[in-house]
Each structure stands twice: as structure tokens, then as C-alpha cells.
Amino acid sequence: xxxxxxxxxxxxxxxxxTRILYNPELRERxxxxxxxxxxxxxxxAVIEPxxxxxxxxxxxxxxxxxxxxxxxxxxxxxxxxxxxxxxxxFLKAYAQQRTAFVRRELERFRTTPATxxxxxAVNPSEGWVELHNPTAQxxxxxxxxxxxxxxxxxxxxxxxxxxxxxxxxxxxxxxxxRFTREELGFTLPLDGELGLFDGVSVVGVKDVLxxxxxPSDGTYVRGEGARWEIR
Numbered sequence: 001x002x003x004x005x006x007x008x009x010x011x012x013x014x015x016x017x018t019r020i021l022y023n024p025e026l027r028e029r030x031x032x033x034x035x036x037x038x039x040x041x042x043x044x045a046v047i048e049p050x051x052x053x054x055x056x057x058x059x060x061x062x063x064x065x066x067x068x069x070x071x072x073x074x075x076x077x078x079x080x081x082x083x084x085x086x087x088x089x090f091l092k093a094y095a096q097q098r099t100a101f102v103r104r105e106l107e108r109f110r111t112t113p114a115t116x117x118x119x120x121a122v123n124p125s126e127g128w129v130e131l132h133n134p135t136a137q138x139x140x141x142x143x144x145x146x147x148x149x150x151x152x153x154x155x156x157x158x159x160x161x162x163x164x165x166x167x168x169x170x171x172x173x174x175x176x177x178r179f180t181r182e183e184l185g186f187t188l189p190l191d192g193e194l195g196l197f198d199g200v201s202v203v204g205v206k207d208v209l210x211x212x213x214x215p216s217d218g219t220y221v222r223g224e225g226a227r228w229e230i231r
Contacts, residue, residue: 010151010152010157011151011157011202011203012151013150013151015150015193015210018150018205018208018210019210022207022208022209023227023228024225024226024227025227027109031106031109031110034102034106035106038099038102038103042095042098042099044092044095044096047092047095048092048095051088051091051092051095052088055087055088059084059085062081062084063081068080068081068084069081113135114134114135115135116135116139116198116206117131117132117133117134117139117141117144117171117196117206117207118131118132118134118196118206118207118222118226119131119132119194119196119207119208119209119222120132120176120221120222121178121219121220121221121222122188122194122209122211122219122220123218123219123220124188124189124190124191124192124211124213124214124220125190125214125216125217125218126181127180127181127184127187127188128178128179128180128181128184129146129178129179129184129188129194130176130177130178130179131171131176131177131178131179131196132174132175132176132222133171133172133173133174133175133176134174135173136173137173138170138171138172138173139170139171140168140169140170140171141166141167141168141169141171141177142166142167142168142169143165143166143198143199143200144165144166144196144197144198144199144206145158145163145164145165145166145196145197145198145199146163146164146166146179146184146194146195146196146197147162147163147164147194147195147197148162148163148186148188148189148192148193148194149162149163149193150193150195150205150208153195153197153199153202153204153205154197154199154200154201154202154204155199157202160185160186161186161187162186163186164184164185164186165199166179167183190213190214191211191212191213192210192211193208193209193210193211194208194209194211195207195208195209196208209228211228214230218230218231219231
């Protein structure tokens, strides 16, 4: 809808969050910080006394607040004070449930097996890209999009000079496939970004690499633990 009035509007793509989540080393450092906060800040023995203290601090003032007894359109709300007091058990329950949810998400990120291709090696100066099939089944590259502009990933937004729709290549489990500059049909920037997408949705990202310029013979390669290395 936005593009009806703003043809130049493109989907947002959070580079900071994406850089972290698609970089194995940065992702683990983030997870360590999150786990530390769950243990040290959101443990019920820590967060609940804090919530109690905050509630006790403001409760006397809330009882005299005339706006507490008004709804969101300024009409009288006789249950306003009761809603305030319901806030304390709600926040305690939210903290417990949110903590449990975040722990499950961390576990999911770490243990969910790969389901599609990932970028395996990139040589910007020579212009080729290698994909790896980390799954236990044969996969096809047909219809996938490689793009050097992470905000242009579907047919309606793609530009031929920065992306391509991959042809049919069937890759066995743990196999790789390399696409040359000629096959890609566009030139990789020496310093930039590269993403692999499903070609259907603007959020259909499969893998992303943010990179800087290398010597003419340098290549970005997945190493141990899927970390990017320069060779």
C-alpha cells in the first residue's frame, strides 16, 4: 500500500540485528548476554521484589490520581483503581512467561536443524558465489534469489544489476554448487552485502553476508562452526 503513493519505498531491513543473527560468533555473544540477564535480572527472586517495591512506591499517589478513574476517551471508569492493582500480578506473570519464552527461543535457534541452502563461499573480485546444502535431503536452487541489495529481493522490487533468480540445480545432502559471475549476470560489489532469499517474500531470507573489501585473491569461506573466514 505504501508503494502506491511512494514508489521509492522499500521494505526495511535491520542491518544491525541481521548482522548479529547471521554471524555465528556475534550471535553467541548476544545469546550469552540474554542468558545472563535472564538469570541475574529476571529471576523471580530478583524481579518480583523489585516490582513490589515499585508498586508500593507509587500506590499511595495513584489512589489520589483523578485520571486513573477515566478511560482512554476521558469517560468515567469506576474500575480504574482496580486495574492498577491488577498490574502487579500481571507483571509478575508476564516476567515468568516471557523468560520461559525467551529460553525456548534460544534453544530453538541453537538446535533447529538447517532446512535450506546457506552461503558457503564468496569471492567478490572474481564474482562467484558458492552455496552449501547442509540438510539431509536433495535441494533445488530453482527460484531462489541472490541479491547484493537486501531490500530488493522479490520480482516486484528486484533490479537485474544487483540480483539474480537462480536456475534449477539439484544439490545432494552436504553438497555445494558454485555460480560464476557469468551465471549470476551481475557483478558483486567489492565491499557490501549479499543475501540469499526464497524469492517469494520480502522476509524470506535464508542467509546473509556483510563483507568488506579483500585483496584480489581473497575469498570469504565458511569455517569451523559455520564462522566466516578469509582465505
